[in-house]
Amino acid sequence: MASEHSHWPLLADAPADEDLSRCVHCGLCLTACPTYLVTGKEMDSPRGRIYLARSVAEGTLLTTPTVERHWDLCLQCRACETACPSGVPYGRIMEHVRAQVAEAPQSDPVVRRVRRLVLRHIVARPRVLAAAALLPRKLAGLLTRERVAKLKPKPLRRLAGQIPRGQGAPVRPGFELRPAGQERARVALLTGCIMGEVFGEVHRATARVLARRSIAVEAVEGQGCCGALHAHDGDLAYARKLAKKNIAAMESDRFAAVVVNSAGCGAAMKEYDDLLAADPKWAARAAAFSAKVRDFSEYVAELGGEVPSQLETRVTYQDACHLAHAQRITTQPRALLDAITGCQRIETAGADRCCGAAGLYSVNQPAMSGELRQRKAVEIAASGAQIVTTANPGCHMQYLAADAESHLDVEVLHLAELIDRAEAAAETSR
Amino acid sequence: MATRRDLIAALSQAVGNEAVIWRPEDVRAYEYDGTVETRLPHAVVLPETAEQVAAVVAACNLLQVPITPRGAGTGLSGGAVARKRGVVISTARMNRIIQIDPINRLAVVQPGVANLAVSLAAASSGLFYAPDPSSQKACTIGGNVAENAGGPHCLALGVTTNHVLAMEVVTADGTLVRLGSPTPDIGPGYDLRGAFIGSEGTLGIVTEVTLRLLPLPASIVTLLAVFDTIEQASESVSAIIGAGLVPAAIEMMDRVTLQAAEAGLQCGYPPDAGAVLLVEVDGIADIVEEQAGRIRAECLEHGAMEVRIAEDDEERERLWKGRKGAIGALGRIAPNYYILDGVVPRSRLVETMAVVERVSAAYNLPIANVFHAGDGNLHPCVLFDDREPGARQRVLEAGEAIMRACIDAGGTLSGEHGIGYEKQQFMGWLYSDEDMENMERLRPVFGNEGLFNPCKILPGGTGCGEMAHDAAAIRAAGQDAYV
Numbered sequence: 001m002a003s004e005h006s007h008w009p010l011l012a013d014a015p016a017d018e019d020l021s022r023c024v025h026c027g028l029c030l031t032a033c034p035t036y037l038v039t040g041k042e043m044d045s046p047r048g049r050i051y052l053a054r055s056v057a058e059g060t061l062l063t064t065p066t067v068e069r070h071w072d073l074c075l076q077c078r079a080c081e082t083a084c085p086s087g088v089p090y091g092r093i094m095e096h097v098r099a100q101v102a103e104a105p106q107s108d109p110v111v112r113r114v115r116r117l118v119l120r121h122i123v124a125r126p127r128v129l130a131a132a133a134l135l136p137r138k139l140a141g142l143l144t145r146e147r148v149a150k151l152k153p154k155p156l157r158r159l160a161g162q163i164p165r166g167q168g169a170p171v172r173p174g175f176e177l178r179p180a181g182q183e184r185a186r187v188a189l190l191t192g193c194i195m196g197e198v199f200g201e202v203h204r205a206t207a208r209v210l211a212r213r214s215i216a217v218e219a220v221e222g223q224g225c226c227g228a229l230h231a232h233d234g235d236l237a238y239a240r241k242l243a244k245k246n247i248a249a250m251e252s253d254r255f256a257a258v259v260v261n262s263a264g265c266g267a268a269m270k271e272y273d274d275l276l277a278a279d280p281k282w283a284a285r286a287a288a289f290s291a292k293v294r295d296f297s298e299y300v301a302e303l304g305g306e307v308p309s310q311l312e313t314r315v316t317y318q319d320a321c322h323l324a325h326a327q328r329i330t331t332q333p334r335a336l337l338d339a340i341t342g343c344q345r346i347e348t349a350g351a352d353r354c355c356g357a358a359g360l361y362s363v364n365q366p367a368m369s370g371e372l373r374q375r376k377a378v379e380i381a382a383s384g385a386q387i388v389t390t391a392n393p394g395c396h397m398q399y400l401a402a403d404a405e406s407h408l409d410v411e412v413l414h415l416a417e418l419i420d421r422a423e424a425a426a427e428t429s430r
Numbered sequence: 431m432a433t434r435r436d437l438i439a440a441l442s443q444a445v446g447n448e449a450v451i452w453r454p455e456d457v458r459a460y461e462y463d464g465t466v467e468t469r470l471p472h473a474v475v476l477p478e479t480a481e482q483v484a485a486v487v488a489a490c491n492l493l494q495v496p497i498t499p500r501g502a503g504t505g506l507s508g509g510a511v512a513r514k515r516g517v518v519i520s521t522a523r524m525n526r527i528i529q530i531d532p533i534n535r536l537a538v539v540q541p542g543v544a545n546l547a548v549s550l551a552a553a554s555s556g557l558f559y560a561p562d563p564s565s566q567k568a569c570t571i572g573g574n575v576a577e578n579a580g581g582p583h584c585l586a587l588g589v590t591t592n593h594v595l596a597m598e599v600v601t602a603d604g605t606l607v608r609l610g611s612p613t614p615d616i617g618p619g620y621d622l623r624g625a626f627i628g629s630e631g632t633l634g635i636v637t638e639v640t641l642r643l644l645p646l647p648a649s650i651v652t653l654l655a656v657f658d659t660i661e662q663a664s665e666s667v668s669a670i671i672g673a674g675l676v677p678a679a680i681e682m683m684d685r686v687t688l689q690a691a692e693a694g695l696q697c698g699y700p701p702d703a704g705a706v707l708l709v710e711v712d713g714i715a716d717i718v719e720e721q722a723g724r725i726r727a728e729c730l731e732h733g734a735m736e737v738r739i740a741e742d743d744e745e746r747e748r749l750w751k752g753r754k755g756a757i758g759a760l761g762r763i764a765p766n767y768y769i770l771d772g773v774v775p776r777s778r779l780v781e782t783m784a785v786v787e788r789v790s791a792a793y794n795l796p797i798a799n800v801f802h803a804g805d806g807n808l809h810p811c812v813l814f815d816d817r818e819p820g821a822r823q824r825v826l827e828a829g830e831a832i833m834r835a836c837i838d839a840g841g842t843l844s845g846e847h848g849i850g851y852e853k854q855q856f857m858g859w860l861y862s863d864e865d866m867e868n869m870e871r872l873r874p875v876f877g878n879e880g881l882f883n884p885c886k887i888l889p890g891g892t893g894c895g896e897m898a899h900d901a902a903a904i905r906a907a908g909q910d911a912y913v
Contacts, residue, residue: 021765021817026464026758027504030568031544040476040522040542041451041459042503048459055458067455083567086761087694 005059009104013236015096020054022088023047029080029090034354035073038371043070046080046090053097063100065107071097073368075361076232077321077354082328091326092274098234115360120238123193124225130170133197136163137170140198148404161404162397164198171196171203175219177211184214185256187299190246190269193225195262195393202393205420206261206296212307212423213300217259222249226260228268228322229359231275243272244282247289258289261296261416263320263392264359267327269293295323296416297391301332309422310429312342316385317415318376318399319352320392333391333415340422348379357398373398377406387411389418432493434472440493441475441517444485449476449523460518463503463510464565465852466766466816471498471512476523480598480606480637483519487635487882488604490517496881497602499631501542501573504565506769507850509576509630513885519635521572527551528638536595536612537641541572545579548641557643560587563846564754572636578628580846582679582753583710585804587644589846591627598638599626603877612640625872630848631883633876647678647712651722652740654749655707655729656700660684660799662733663705664779667803669728670709671776675721680804681708686763687756687800687811694759697752698745700736707803708753756800757811764796764813768825771847772836776806785835786810793828807845808836834859854889 008014029046030036036045043052049070055061071094078091105112122128140163151157171191187210191203196219207217227242246269250258260266268275270293276286294302317337323329330352337345356362356372380388380402388399388410399412413421434452441450451457451474461468472495477483490497496516503510512518521542529538532555537548545566548559562581563569569579575597580589587593596610609626611617616624626633657663663682670680683691684705692699699706707729711721726737740746752759760767774782783799786808790797801809812828814821833843837859843849849857857866866888873882 021815022761024758024761024765024767025462025503026565026761027502028565028568028755028758030502030504031547032567036522040520040525041456042474042520042522043451043456043459045459051459051462052455061455061458064455066453070456085691085694085755085758087759088761 006057007059007062008057008100010100013096013099015053015057015093017057019089019093020050020057022086023050023054024086025051026085028085029083032079032083034075034077034079034356034372035368038368044073049074050088050090050093053093063104063106068101068105068107071101073365075321075354075356075358077358078325079321079352079354082325095231095234095236098232099236100234102234115233115364116235119230119233119235123229124227124238124242126172126193126224129193130197133170133194137198139163140165140167149407154405158401158405162401164397164400167199167201168204169200170198171200171219173219173221173223175203175207176217177207178216179211179214182214183216186216186218186254188250188255188258189217189219190223190226190250190258190260190262190265191219192262192265195265199393199396199414202261202414202416205414206259206416208420209300209416209423210259213303213305215303218255220249226265226268228264231268232359236275240275240279243275243286247272247282247285251285251289255292257294257299258292259294259296259299261391261414263295263323263327264394266293266295267322270327295327295329295391297333297336298327298329300336300419306339307423308341308426308430309339309419310341310426311418311422313387314344314346314385315387315389315418316346316348316380316383317351318348318355318388318390318395320390320395321352321354321358323391324352336415336419337389340419341426343422346383346385348383350375350379355395355398355402357394359394362394362398373402374406377402377408380410381406381408385410387413387418389413389415391415432495437493437495437517438473440489441473441486444489445475445477445482449478450474451476460500460503460520461511463500463505463508465506465508465511465850466768466822467508467511467851469511469513469515471518472515474518474520476520478523480600483600483635483637484604484606486517486519487600487602491604491881494881496884498883499572499576499635501570501576502544502565502568504569505573505577505848505850506771507577507630507844507848507852509848509850509883509886510573511851513851516881521570521635524637530555530557530643532557534612535643535645537643539571539639539641541570541575541636541639543571545569545571545574552643553646556646558646559641560584560593560644561590564757566754571639571641575627575636575639576629576631577846577848580802580807582681582802584846585680585802586676586678591624593642594623594627594639595642596640597623597626597636599634599636601634601876602632602873602882605877606637610640628848630850630886632873632886633878634882649715649718650710650712650746651718652746652749653709653722653725653729654699654738654740655709655726655734656703656736656738657706657734658704659733660705660783661780663707664783664803666707666729666732666734667779668776669732670725671804673724673728675725677709677721677725677804678712679708679710680802681753682706682799682801682803683708683753683756684799686796686798687760690759690762690798691752691756694762695752695755697748699752703735708749753800757809760798760811760813763798764815766814766816767798768812768814768829769847770808770810770812770829770832771844772808772833772841773845774806774808774836774839774841778839778841779803779806782808782835782839782841786832789828789831793824795825795828802845805845806841830856849887851886854885854887857887857889
């Protein structure tokens with residue numbers, strides 16, 4: 001509920017007073033916040049952003065372009081939630097704040113409008129997105145590592161470098177992979193929007209890793225974009241629409257779990273219950289669905305059992321924020337890497353700090369995104385790793401960009417690709 | 431009288447445009463710290479060097495504008511709240527660790543470095559920085575110096591003043607001076623370092639600190655003793671100390687706190703306990719084992735239902751995570767809390783805790799207790815909802831009653847949070863007018879003629895008396911009044 005004095009323009013989706021008042025401004029979130037670490041400004045910290053929102057909610061502050069800038073600069077990485085002892089649902093607050101900004105923007109109304117249209121009419125529409133993804137996929141075929149490394153100037157090299165290479169054909173709904181022997185269980189795989197188009201190999205690797213554990217993988221028809229980007233942008237109405245579509249498509253009892261290999265999508269789907277809590281027709285279905293959603297690494301760890309794997313390499317795992325902070329999954333991916341024979345895992349100091357990809361953030365806030373990318377590049381270079389592995393498409397592309405931009409000379413792989421490669425290597429060596 | 435325009439121009443001159451925050455909606459984020467009181471500054475500056483700090487202080491003195499230093503704003507006595515508005519100097523951008531010197535076992539850091547960052551940086555040399563306030567992930571070394579911060583492990587190792595060797599400070603009149611000496615012993619001459627530490631940012635602003643580092647203990651044992659009642663836990667504390675044992679830390683948490691911490695942080699605390707003691711011993715393995723055994727025995731003898739020993743580092747970290755996040759976790763139970771910081775002799779713990787309970791009942795306000803039991807440093811947290819009319823006044827009265835009880839028991843007003851603005855009116859309980867006038871004389875020595883972090887620690891002072899009690903009066907002064 002929003003207070004009666006509130007200056008929020010869209011009361012139906014106003015940040016809840018209970019959420020805002022949970023923050024006791026103790027400040028423990030400050031050093032977890034990537035943007036605060038860069039600017040040193042309280043307004044660019046979680047505590048500051050909440051305080052501004054609370055002031056608007058209490059009717060003592062008007063939303064101004066300046067206030068919007070501080071909210072816009074938020075990565076929504078939710079590292080502050082991990083640091084917060086009070087359990088402030090910061091991600092939820094920020095999504096509702098963004099909904100308010102979108103309703104009556106005081107700054108950049110055209111950009112905001114265009115962004116919303118792109119999200120609704122390109123990202124969330126499989127056919128339109130497939131057409132849009134055609135060009136980068138063609139480019140990826142032409143761009144070898146060596147060609148990218150020679151490109152100038154730097155921004156062009158970075159842009160070209162971040163297009164995923166070697167990802168093969170798209171994986172779309174209808175895809176299925178059955179295990180060679182007896183089928184132990186069947187899971188639904190979210191193909192997602194951008195993920196399915198330009199990260200086909202990640203999906204295939206995911207399916208192969210699961211198939212080795214006797215799990216059948218089915219990318220069921222009728223599913224679509226998870227709606228995470230829409231929710232982060234404050235388009236909660238459309239996010240709800242997409243959520244319902246996915247629930248209807250994948251809730252069947254045939255599936256033991258809904259497996260997601262994109263941390264941002266997984267986090268959003270685990271929170272469908274929250275998104276649809278006020279909808280009496282969908283609340284129960286959403287809760288049941290959310291309970292079935294598993295991240296790839298989480299599910300593989302739950303399955304247990306040992307599949308031989310081998311890869312002589314030095315690898316650093318960089319947490320995807322929505323895996324580490326939204327889903328609180330940090331140990332499973334590391335344990336899976338540690339189980340690979342010959343694989344030396346190097347922990348870097350800022351592994352769970354945001355890389356600056358953050359969904360559309362790299363487009364919306366290129367300066368801050370670039371700063372965070374360069375900080376990561378320094379840490380990765382210092383680690384001496386040969387492979388950077390992560391668990392989210394946005395992060396994946398950000399590390400590819402960092403590699404091209406800073407000549408890191410590292411290979412960037414999704415965790416599923418790396419595990420698949422190591423397991424395949426162990427199979428052939430036997 | 432200077433206008434706000436003059437002020438902003440002078441500040442921009444000192445630190446550059448980008449490092450001056452002055453928009454009304456921006457300074458809003460600097461009106462608070464970790465306490466409940468707020469006051470809107472006119473401007474905030476983010477200097478990066480000592481010279482910039484000195485230039486800001488000089489400019490403010492020239493324009494007769496009050497100055498309030500700020501670290502991370504995690505303080506719990508209102509030290510960073512700009513009571514007379516004016517300029518807040520934030521050290522957020524002075525966050526470099528300049529040097530870790532393993533041979534001389536010291537660290538040279540800028541004031542905006544987070545407390546925990548020092549220990550993390552020193553760990554590879556086998557060293558750590560001992561004072562560990564619960565907010566150590568975020569609170570800054572500069573703020574620690576100002577408040578003479580403590581922490582659970584200060585029981586055996588002492589507080590901030592025991593670990594700061596030397597400092598570079600900009601005094602209240604804008605002079606850059608060095609205090610102390612980076613040698614193991616305090617250098618010759620007056621110990622102005624000692625006078626500066628704990629001065630709550632009323633004498634100047636620290637711009638560089640040389641810290642003592644200690645070797646990491648070879649062995650650590652952490653025990654969690656579970657009790658039905660706070661009395662049993664308190665008696666165990668007395669018994670442990672009475673037996674001549676000196677644990678690294680003895681922390682107590684009551685039922686309310688335990689439940690909040692467990693809900694928020696999943697640290698493995700027993701949900702139905704009335705109180706727990708978190709006890710840590712460190713040092714040489716054999717001795718640690720022996721001491722842990724004796725502590726366990728003392729706790730069991732004084733009514734502990736169970737004494738658990740952390741199996742590994744992970745479990746120890748989990749137990750501590752709950753303790754360190756306990757205060758913030760109270761946000762789950764109530765929208766606001768008012769945390770007190772009183773000290774009583776260990777022998778009077780039991781009766782003082784009984785007073786806290788009585789105050790809680792009398793004012794009809796839940797009070798959570800989480801504190802450094804080993805040194806008798808209490809932190810009753812009064813839980814309330816600030817939106818409820820009259821609640822704040824009742825909370826302040828309850829707080830006053832508890833502080834009075836601490837003094838009556840032979841204790842004092844602050845263990846580690848400082849006096850700030852919140853307890854200055856109680857200073858008269860402890861000190862005579864002559865005592866306080868004598869303290870007051872230190873301020874002009876460092877060039878503070880009333881503009882540097884005004885209306886903190888000592889009651890009275892020009893224009894401060896009437897602010898002491900009533901938050902509404904502070905607000906009424908008007909948020910957009912010019913300087």
